[in-house]
Amino acid sequence: MAQRLIVIGGDAAGMSAASQARRRQGPDDLEIVAFERGHFTSYSSCGIPYWISGLVSERDQLITRDPETFRTQFHIDVRMRHEVTAIDLGRREVVARDLEGGGEVRERFDTLMYATGALPIQPDWARTDAGGVFGVQTLDDGAALRAWLDADPKPRRAVVVGGGYIGVEMAEAMIQRGLSVTLVERAEQPMSTVDPDMAELVTDAMHGLGIQIRTGLSVIGLEERNGRVSAVVTTEGPIPADVVVLGLGVRPNVGLAEAAGLPIGPSGAIRVDRRMRVPGVEDVWAAGDCVESLHRVSGLPVHVPLGTHANKQGRVAGINIGGGYATFAGVIGTAVTKVCDLEVGRTGLRERDAVASGFEFISVIAQSTNRAGYYPGSRPMTVKLIAEKPGGRLLGAQIVGWSEAAKRIDPLAVALWNEMTVDDMTALDLGYAPPFAPAWDPVLIAARKAVDALAAADR
Amino acid sequence: MAQRLIVIGGDAAGMSAASQARRRQGPDDLEIVAFERGHFTSYSSCGIPYWISGLVSERDQLITRDPETFRTQFHIDVRMRHEVTAIDLGRREVVARDLEGGGEVRERFDTLMYATGALPIQPDWARTDAGGVFGVQTLDDGAALRAWLDADPKPRRAVVVGGGYIGVEMAEAMIQRGLSVTLVERAEQPMSTVDPDMAELVTDAMHGLGIQIRTGLSVIGLEERNGRVSAVVTTEGPIPADVVVLGLGVRPNVGLAEAAGLPIGPSGAIRVDRRMRVPGVEDVWAAGDCVESLHRVSGLPVHVPLGTHANKQGRVAGINIGGGYATFAGVIGTAVTKVCDLEVGRTGLRERDAVASGFEFISVIAQSTNRAGYYPGSRPMTVKLIAEKPGGRLLGAQIVGWSEAAKRIDPLAVALWNEMTVDDMTALDLGYAPPFAPAWDPVLIAARKAVDALAAADR
Numbered sequence: 001m002a003q004r005l006i007v008i009g010g011d012a013a014g015m016s017a018a019s020q021a022r023r024r025q026g027p028d029d030l031e032i033v034a035f036e037r038g039h040f041t042s043y044s045s046c047g048i049p050y051w052i053s054g055l056v057s058e059r060d061q062l063i064t065r066d067p068e069t070f071r072t073q074f075h076i077d078v079r080m081r082h083e084v085t086a087i088d089l090g091r092r093e094v095v096a097r098d099l100e101g102g103g104e105v106r107e108r109f110d111t112l113m114y115a116t117g118a119l120p121i122q123p124d125w126a127r128t129d130a131g132g133v134f135g136v137q138t139l140d141d142g143a144a145l146r147a148w149l150d151a152d153p154k155p156r157r158a159v160v161v162g163g164g165y166i167g168v169e170m171a172e173a174m175i176q177r178g179l180s181v182t183l184v185e186r187a188e189q190p191m192s193t194v195d196p197d198m199a200e201l202v203t204d205a206m207h208g209l210g211i212q213i214r215t216g217l218s219v220i221g222l223e224e225r226n227g228r229v230s231a232v233v234t235t236e237g238p239i240p241a242d243v244v245v246l247g248l249g250v251r252p253n254v255g256l257a258e259a260a261g262l263p264i265g266p267s268g269a270i271r272v273d274r275r276m277r278v279p280g281v282e283d284v285w286a287a288g289d290c291v292e293s294l295h296r297v298s299g300l301p302v303h304v305p306l307g308t309h310a311n312k313q314g315r316v317a318g319i320n321i322g323g324g325y326a327t328f329a330g331v332i333g334t335a336v337t338k339v340c341d342l343e344v345g346r347t348g349l350r351e352r353d354a355v356a357s358g359f360e361f362i363s364v365i366a367q368s369t370n371r372a373g374y375y376p377g378s379r380p381m382t383v384k385l386i387a388e389k390p391g392g393r394l395l396g397a398q399i400v401g402w403s404e405a406a407k408r409i410d411p412l413a414v415a416l417w418n419e420m421t422v423d424d425m426t427a428l429d430l431g432y433a434p435p436f437a438p439a440w441d442p443v444l445i446a447a448r449k450a451v452d453a454l455a456a457a458d459r
Numbered sequence: 460m461a462q463r464l465i466v467i468g469g470d471a472a473g474m475s476a477a478s479q480a481r482r483r484q485g486p487d488d489l490e491i492v493a494f495e496r497g498h499f500t501s502y503s504s505c506g507i508p509y510w511i512s513g514l515v516s517e518r519d520q521l522i523t524r525d526p527e528t529f530r531t532q533f534h535i536d537v538r539m540r541h542e543v544t545a546i547d548l549g550r551r552e553v554v555a556r557d558l559e560g561g562g563e564v565r566e567r568f569d570t571l572m573y574a575t576g577a578l579p580i581q582p583d584w585a586r587t588d589a590g591g592v593f594g595v596q597t598l599d600d601g602a603a604l605r606a607w608l609d610a611d612p613k614p615r616r617a618v619v620v621g622g623g624y625i626g627v628e629m630a631e632a633m634i635q636r637g638l639s640v641t642l643v644e645r646a647e648q649p650m651s652t653v654d655p656d657m658a659e660l661v662t663d664a665m666h667g668l669g670i671q672i673r674t675g676l677s678v679i680g681l682e683e684r685n686g687r688v689s690a691v692v693t694t695e696g697p698i699p700a701d702v703v704v705l706g707l708g709v710r711p712n713v714g715l716a717e718a719a720g721l722p723i724g725p726s727g728a729i730r731v732d733r734r735m736r737v738p739g740v741e742d743v744w745a746a747g748d749c750v751e752s753l754h755r756v757s758g759l760p761v762h763v764p765l766g767t768h769a770n771k772q773g774r775v776a777g778i779n780i781g782g783g784y785a786t787f788a789g790v791i792g793t794a795v796t797k798v799c800d801l802e803v804g805r806t807g808l809r810e811r812d813a814v815a816s817g818f819e820f821i822s823v824i825a826q827s828t829n830r831a832g833y834y835p836g837s838r839p840m841t842v843k844l845i846a847e848k849p850g851g852r853l854l855g856a857q858i859v860g861w862s863e864a865a866k867r868i869d870p871l872a873v874a875l876w877n878e879m880t881v882d883d884m885t886a887l888d889l890g891y892a893p894p895f896a897p898a899w900d901p902v903l904i905a906a907r908k909a910v911d912a913l914a915a916a917d918r
Binding site for chain 2: 044
C-alpha cells in the first residue's frame with residue numbers, strides 16, 4: 001500500500017518538498033496531498049512590489065507553477081482553498097476546512113510536511129473596515145491594492161508603514177505609480193537591515209526620489225472618511241493618506257504547529273534538524289518561512305523568511321522524505337535590494353549582531369567604484385566589512401552602490417561561508433576588466449583596509 | 460647610509476612595489492630610483508581598447524599616477540625614457556640608456572626590483588615600414604592607432620589578428636568606430652580562454668555585431684600600397700585592410716633577466732617565491748607580467764599577465780622590500796570581458812587544462828537568467844561548471860550572459876579558491892531579490908546540475 005504524504009501549504013517550501021519527494025517516489029509508492037488555503041501555488045511574493053509598481057505587468061508572471069501543473073505533471077493531489085485547522089499527531093490525521101465549498105475533511109498521513117510560511121505582522125490599529133489599508137504578502141493582497149490604486153477616486157497620497165525591505169520597495173513602487181509617499185518608521189532610521197552608517201546612504205537616496213521619511217514615531221491609529229482611510233495617526237500627529245501599505249515584517253505562521261505540540265525555538269519559529277525534520281516527532285518535516293535556521297556566523301537559531309531559503313529547505317526536506325539524503329547547511333543572512341538605482345547588499349552580522357553575539361571586532365568602510373574610474377558609467381560604491389579581532393575572520397559585509405553593486409555581496413558571502421580572514425581575502429583572484437571593476441576590486445580595497453585596521457587595533 | 464632600491468619598469472608592478480616600500484621606509488633610509496623606458500608611469504593598458512573606441516575620451520584618464528606625483532609625493536627618483544640595458548649582479552649595478560638625451564648611466568643598487576612587464580607577440584610578417592599596422596600595448600601604441608584612424612584617408616576596413624581578450628575588445632572598438640571588421644584567428648574559434656561550447660556563444664554575438672570571423676587560417680604577410688598597408692595575406696588568401704591591429708597576446712619581457720642569469724621557469728617567465736623574491740639571487744625581486752605565478756588549482760606555474768595581479772604582486776614585493784611581511788597566494792585564472800552587451804567570465808581550469816593537469820572531471824552547462832524571469836531586463840545567462848570526479852571539488856567555471864553576468868564569476872572564484880565541492884556550493888547563501896536573481900541563483904542551479912552529473916557518473 002502506498003505511503004501518504006500530506007503537505008500543509010502550497011507555496012515555495014511545500015511544493016518544492018512535494019516535487020522532490022515525487023522525483024524519488026512514484027504515485028504507486030507515495031501518495032501526495034497538498035492543502036493550500038489561498039488561490040495560488042508556488043508564486044513569488046518577493047515580486048509583488050514590482051507588480052504593484054507596474055514594472056511587472058501581469059499577475060500570472062509571478063506564478064512559477066499552477067495547481068494544474070502539479071496535478072498533471074507531478075501527480076500531486078493539490079486541494080486549493082483548503083485550510084488545515086488541526087493536526088492530530090496521535091491519529092496521524094489533519095483536519096481541513098473547504099473555504100469555498102464549505103465542510104471539513106479529515107485526511108490520514110504517514111508523513112507530514114509543514115510549510116505554512118509566515119504571516120504579516122498586523123497591529124491592532126490596522127484592523128479596520130475602512131478601505132485603503134493593505135498588506136502585500138499574497139497575490140490577493142497585491143490584487144486588492146492594485147484595484148484600489150486604479151479605482152476612482154484615485155489615491156494621491158500613500159503612507160508606507162515600516163522601513164524594512166518590503167516597506168522600502170513599496171515606497172519606491174508608490175513613487176513609480178505617481179503617488180506622493182511618506183514612509184513611517186518607528187526606529188531612528190529605515191533599512192535597519194544594514195548598519196546606520198550604511199542605511200544613511202539609502203535614506204539619502206530615498207529623499208532624492210522624493211520619498212518623505214518620518215522616523216522615531218509610531219502609528220497608533222487610522223482616520224477614515226466615508227468608509228475610506230483618510231490619515232494615519234501617529235505619536236506625532238496625523239499624516240494624510242489615501243492608501244496605507246503595511247510593511248511591518250512577518251512572523252512565522254506556527255499556530256497549528258503549537259496546537260499540535262511541535263517544538264518552537266527561541267526565534268519563535270519551528271525547530272528543525274539539519275535534514276528539516278521536526279525533532280522528537282515521527283515523520284514530521286517543516287521548511288520555509290515557518291522554521292528557524294542556524295546562523296552560521298553567530299551559531300544561533302534565527303528566523304529569516306526568504307524565498308531562496310524556502311526553496312532550498314523544501315528541496316532538502318523533499319529529498320529526505322523521498323528516501324534520499326540531504327541537509328540544510330544554515331544561513332548567513334545574505335540579502336539584496338534596491339531603491340530605484342541604489343543597490344544594497346548585506347551578508348553576515350551587522351555591528352549590533354556582532355555585539356549581541358559577543359564578538360570583538362573592527363569595522364571599516366571603503367569608498368570605491370563599481371567600474372574602473374575612467375570607464376563610462378563608473379559609479380560610487382561603498383563597502384563595509386566587519387572582522388573579528390584579533391583573528392581577522394570576516395563576520396559581516398554590507399555594500400551600497402549606484403549600479404552593479406548589490407550582487408557584489410556574493411563573493412563576500414562565499415568568503416564568509418568559508419570563514420576566510422580579511423587577510424586571506426586580500427589575495428582573492430576576482431574578475432578584473434575596466435568595464436567591471438577597478439584594478440583593485442572594491443572588495444579587495446575593503447579587505448586591505450580591514451587588515452590595516454586590525455593591525456592598528458593590535459598596537 | 461641609505462639603502463638603494465632600483466626599480467626596472469615604471470608601471471603597475473614596479474610602482475606599486477616602490478610605493479609600498481616607501482610607505483614603510485622614508486627617503487633617509489631607502490633611496491628609490493625607478494627606470495621607465497616609455498613616456499608614462501602606472502597606466503591602465505587594459506583600458507586602451509576603450510580609449511580607441513572613443514568610450515574613454517582622454518588618454519590621461521588611463522593614467523593612475525604620473526612621474527611627477529611619484530617624485531614629489533613619494534620621493535621616488537623616476538627616470539623616464541631610460542631603458543635599462545644590463546644588470547650586473549656581481550657589481551650590483553644596472554646600466555641604463557637615456558633614450559632621449561642619449562648616453563648611458565650606471566647606477567648602484569642594494570635591492571633590485573625587476574618589473575619589465577610583457578612584450579606583445581609580434582610575428583615576422585608584422586615588421587614593416589608600411590603605415591597602418593598597430594599593437595595596442597602601450598599608450599604610445601594607442602595614440603598612434605588613434606591618429607591613423609582619424610587621419611585622411613580614413614581607414615574603412617580593419618583586420619584584427621588574434622581572437623583573445625585584446626583581439627575581441629579591439630574588434631568591438633573598431634566596430635564602434637564605424638569600420639568594417641574582420642577578426643582572423645588561427646584556431647578553430649576565437650575566445651579560447653573559455654571552452655569551445657561557451658566560446659560559440661561569444662562568436663554568435665560577434666557575428667550579430669557584424670564582425671566577420673575567419674578561423675583556422677594564419678597570417679603569412681602583408682600587402683602594401685604607397686607606404687600603407689592594403690591587405691593581410693593569409694593561408695587562405697588576402698583580406699583587404701586599411702588598418703591592422705595585432706592582438707596575438709604577450710610574452711614575458713625577460714631578456715635582461717636571462718642575460719643576468721635570473722632563473723626562468725617552465726612558463727617562460729621569471730621564477731619567484733611566495734614573497735616575490737627571485738630565488739637564489741640576493742635581494743632581487745620581481746613582479747607583474749614578467750613573472751610566473753602558482754596556479755592554485757593545477758599546482759603548476761603559469762604566466763597570467765593581468766593588471767590586477769601586477770598590482771597585488773608589486774604590493775607584496777614592496778611590503779617585503781620595506782621590511783614587512785607579505786606573500787602572494789597565487790592565481791586561479793579569473794578573468795572577465797565583454798563584447799558589447801555580451802559578458803564573459805571565467806575562473807579556474809578549462810576542460811583542456813583539467814585534462815592536461817590529469818584531473819578526472821565532469822562538466823555541466825546550466826541555462827538560467829540574470830534576474831527573476833518575470834523582472835524587466837531579465838536576460839539569458841549560461842553557467843558552465845567543471846568538477847573533479849568523484850570528489851566534486853570545483854575545478855573551473857565559465858559564464859556567458861547578456862548583462863550583469865561577468866562579475867557573477869566572483870562567487871565561483873571564491874568558492875574555487877576555498878576548494879569547495881559543488882555539493883557544498885548548492886547550499887551557498889547568495890543574494891536573492893527579483894531584480895538581481897531568480898530564487899535559485901544561476902550559480903546554484905549549475906551546482907545542482909553538477910551534483911546530479913557526478914551522481915550519474917558514479918552509477
